[in-house]
Amino acid sequence: MKNEKKFKYVRQVKMDSPYPKDKLTVHHLWVDVNELPTGIPTEVNPRNINTKTKVYRKIVDGLTESDNSFFINNRGILIAAKSVSVNAIDKVLSLDLGDDSVQSKSLYGVLDGGHTYHAVLQNRKNVPEGTTQYIHLEIVTEISNIDDLAAARNTSVQVSDKAIAELAEKFGFVKESIKDENYANQVSYRENETDKRLDSVDFVRLMYAFNIFKFKDIESVSNTQPISAYSGKANVLKDYLENYDRKVDGKIEKNNDNPYLKIAPLLPKITELYDTIEKEMPTAYLESISNGKFGRTKGVDVKSTAKTKFSNEKIDYQISQGLIFPIISAFRALLVEKENTLEWVIDPIEVWNETRSKLVNNTIEMSRQLGNNPQSAGKSSTLWSQNFDAVNTAKLQIQLRKLQEKQN
Known part of the structure; x- marks a missing residue:
């Protein structure tokens, strides 16, 4: 079964690789945390989620504050995708994450920011009334070496x-x-x-x-x-x-x-x-x-x-x-x-x-x-x-x- 996620965004910029023969693309988005879809695979992320760390608690604290600074204080989420399509009129992005196979889950999903993804899904209901928090998503397609990218981005803790x-x-x-x-x-x-x-x-x-x-x-x-x-x-x-x-x-x-x-x-x-x-x-x-x-x-x-x-x-x-x-x-x-x-x-x-x-x-x-x-x-x-x-x-x-x- 195809794993596709559609969600609204506020701002979106697409950047192609600087190398002419490289098909890699990067989409940068600001997304309302309430629009962040559930069910994005996390198997490709080598780090296990630990909700008891200071880092995790700091993410939750930033999300549930009322100063509208979460979007810039948090590093955001890096996602590897099979393909991306953008409806610029309705400001809706479609994220193709392959299918439900083990192979797809080892290639597509949350590469970095797994703790942020988990914290947002579990705590966005606690954002103060009248406050809208946004999150930065970086979506990459046509990644040549997913292990190297995951290892390079997961630097705050030695994940392995x-x-x-x-x-x-x-x-x-x-x-x-x-x-x-x-x-x-x-x-x-x-x-x-x-x-x-x-x-x-x-x-x-x-x-x-x-x-x-x-x-x-x-x-x-x-x-x-x-x-x-x-x-x-x-x-x-x-x-x-x-x-x-x-x-x-x-x-x-x-x-x-x-x-x-x-x-x-x-x-x-x-x-x-x-x-x-x-x-x-x-x-x-x-x-x-x-x-x-x-x-x-x-x-x-x-x-x-x-x-x-x-x-x-x-x-x-x-x-x-x-x-x-x-x-x-x-x-x-x-x-x-x-x-x-x-x-x-x-x-x-x-x-x-x-x-x-x-x-x-x-x-x-x-x-x-x-x-x-x-x-x-x-x-x-x-x-x-x-x-x-x-x-x-x-x-x-x-x-x-x-x-x-x-x-x-």
Whole structure:
């Protein structure tokens, strides 16, 4: 179901990106707090609402004062939207927030100002009679990297501290799975471990991308593809933490049905695959476009300091994750559960060798169709489905070939 909000505004200004090829737009509005619509998703905001803080109480106090200064004293609300349409005659704005899927909620909604949004909805009835309070809304469309924007705007409190600290205490089985890898001592589990080149969340995102329990279907619809592994770090982290524990008879206990317990042992092979994709994408690209120039692809940078993410091997190009995640996630098609354990039906490196030119061509062509935008490619459910189908088809062909060889 489409999630669309319509509301009146008092003033509205639209600003386009200063970069001619960038489709990003920003709408600034003054809105009567009584017109602020309910039901705007907040999942994309990495900060949990805490109504007991001084900051929250200060917001409420400012809202319920009679001096008409709330609109300028409060920072307002930053909203990511799929699209915006403005009826300038009636002064009504229509806000398209996608649909009710998990994917849409990880892309659209309140990016910053979640406490303000909550405080206004809960307390606008307490604005003194005869006083009208306004709020500043900043609505952004065509955001290339929603995580970076959310992190940059949420600066008054380190929004990920609590989640990262919690993750550090609930990462034991993942540490065990990667303890023999050469990067094991290069993973940071807390915010202040700045000397480590890898982040624990990197592994959560990869496990999310291979979660065949959450993403079982292969149909080309957004909520069957783990796109949040690329586009929504906060959403992925939330899923990991929610699966770690469960409430039984009012008590919190460890969840033995946690899907990540089964996915974690696959991380050594998944990280090997990730590095292999990084190393071999240039060659795979030339296999399908012999006269192509991989280094001119948007999202690919020639860097003398470039290295593979996990094994830290020198490579020629730094490649956007928007081009990598739609490829690597496709290899979850090779997983099967046997006796409560996940196994590879076929070694993913073997399947990569047979599908790499197709997967890379699919991905780069989709990026070009979407305006040479690797971020848009990374969020394209069509691309993720195409690549998944390619790996699934290759799996069946290899299985058939091996069966025929065995019979001969």
